[in-house]
Amino acid sequence: MAGLSICAMGYAPAGVYRWGAALAARGCSAGPLGSRPGRGGAPPPRRKAAPAARGRSAIARGCSASRGGAARLPGHAKTLRRHVPRPCKPEGAAPPRQAREGRGVRPAKIPSMRFTNEPVEEFPAHMDTLQIFSVKLAATRGALQLPLDVFGMVAIRDPVDHNRNIIFHRKRENCQTLTEKDPYLVLAGPTRAVMFALNPAIIEVDLQIKGATESEDEQLSFLVSPLRRFDTRYSHLFNCSYTSKLSTLEFKLGHIAFSVEATIFVRVVRGSWPDCYRGQFNAFTTGFTDRCPMPVGNKLSTGTGRETILLLDSGGEKLPVDGDSKIKFSRRVVSVECVGKVTIKVNVLEGETEIVEKAASFDALEAGKSVDWIDVTFCKMEVTVFWSSISCYPM
Structure with missing residues (x-):
């Protein structure tokens, strides 16, 4: 034996x-x-x-x-080595400064405009995507009252690479002040189209309130939540609210069916933008359900064309322009139905009074680019939209 x-x-x-x-x-x-x-x-x-x-x-x-x-x-x-679990952090304890300021954040490595010049035909080009219209501080609790200085991160993960697609990121020294008049976060993303498939997307939020000192900073919202879609073929709007101990955040979102990715650039080609004028640049997307309302769940979808995607609001500051005369948008990537169009609207304001409003519209393409011009008297701008299909593979 x-x-x-x-x-x-x-x-x-x-x-x-x-x-x-x-x-x-x-x-x-x-x-x-x-x-x-x-x-x-x-x-x-x-x-x-x-x-x-x-x-x-x-x-x-x-x-x-x-x-x-x-x-x-x-x-x-x-x-x-035998696994020894680490002791849990006491409830309510603030995360370390490295986490609060977003250091170590692993952003999405896949860029926009992947297939603008070389369309790939090995996969379906028209994928369903998630449009992020706005993120709003809808309510506060306890002794918290607006205005509040907020910093931290909001991100979306999708099944393509599971990395963070950053839509808001501010460090402590560059926080945003939220007021009762304007409780919306200034979004800086997504950096590429967010795929919205049968596998859920994941919303991550880590927002802090800036105190007089770092030790007095408070957690405004901290969450990780899956975001599931309706089983539908039609584009529609929907809202999601997330309540924590001190606040409620409201996301206004859109499910864009059979979509392509549009990346928007605007360049000043003649004249200049006066410092005394405020500039607002917005995008609007329309599709099939804007023309023909369709049932989604127990409601009738009338499309997403009424919702604004804010690309830039210069506020009381000088319009940001880089060395190539391109306007520095806060965000520039949107999703558009393959049978729809995107409209870029420019508003010139003096204080709160609108002086000029001009727009340019583009039909969706699977690849390549579309170009048009907007003239607002004191300057002429070239609007370029780069189109790309969307892959579910991280290649």
């Missing part, structure tokens, strides 16, 4: 079979029963049996139990 190999006995655990196969692949033999792995010879002296719970844990992993709660993989000298 001592010379019978383990694999020949017929009742060895499944982990032992895997061990024997691994040894065979390396040209080793399992050896006689009770001998050391990969070697012949007499069995080692008996040791005191390990506790039952530890022994079962080791057998379930196909390992041998040893002293100190460690498990030794057969045929290997490497020892696996």
Whole structure:
């Protein structure tokens, strides 16, 4: 019996079979029963049996139990350390500054405009996507009252690469002030179209309220929540609200069916934008349900064309323009139905009084670019939309 190999006995655990196969692949033999792995010879002296719970844990992993709660993989000298859970952080404790300021954030590496110049036909080009119209601080609780200085991160993860697609990110020294008149976060994304498939998208929020000192900062909202779609073929609007201990956040979202990605650039080609005027740049997208309302769930969808996607509001500051005369938008990527269109509207205001309103519209394309011009008297702007199909693969 001592010379019978383990694999020949017929009742060895499944982990032992895997061990024997691994040894065979390396040209080793399992050896006689009770001998050391990969070697012949007499069995080692008996040791005191390990506790039952530890022994079962080791057998379930196909390992041998040893002293100190460690498990030794057969045929290997490497020892696996026993997992010791870390103590939980006290409830209500503020996260470290590195987390609060968004350091270590792993943003989505897949850029926009992936297939603008080279369309790929190996996958469906018209994917359903998620449009983020706005994120609003809808309510506060306790002693919190607006205005509030807010910083932190809001992100969306989708099934394409599962990385964070940042839609809001502010550091503590660059926080945004939310007021009763304007309780909306200034969105800086998404950086590419967000796929909205049968696998849910994930909303991540980590927002802080800036205090007089770092130790007085408070958690405004902290959540991770799946976002599931209706089983529908039609574009529609929907709202999601998330309530925490101190606040309620409201997301205004759109499910855009059979969509393509549009990346928008505006460049000043003649004249200049006067510092005394405020500039607002908005995008609107329309599609099939804007022309022909369709039932979605227990409601009738009339499309998403009435909702504004704010690309930039210069407020009381100078219009931001880079060295190539391109206007620096807060966000520039939107989703458009493949049978729809996108409209870019420019509003010139003096204070709250509107002086000029001009717009340019573009029919959706699967690839390439569309160009038009907007003239607002004191300057002429070139509007370029780069189109791209959307892949469900991170390639």
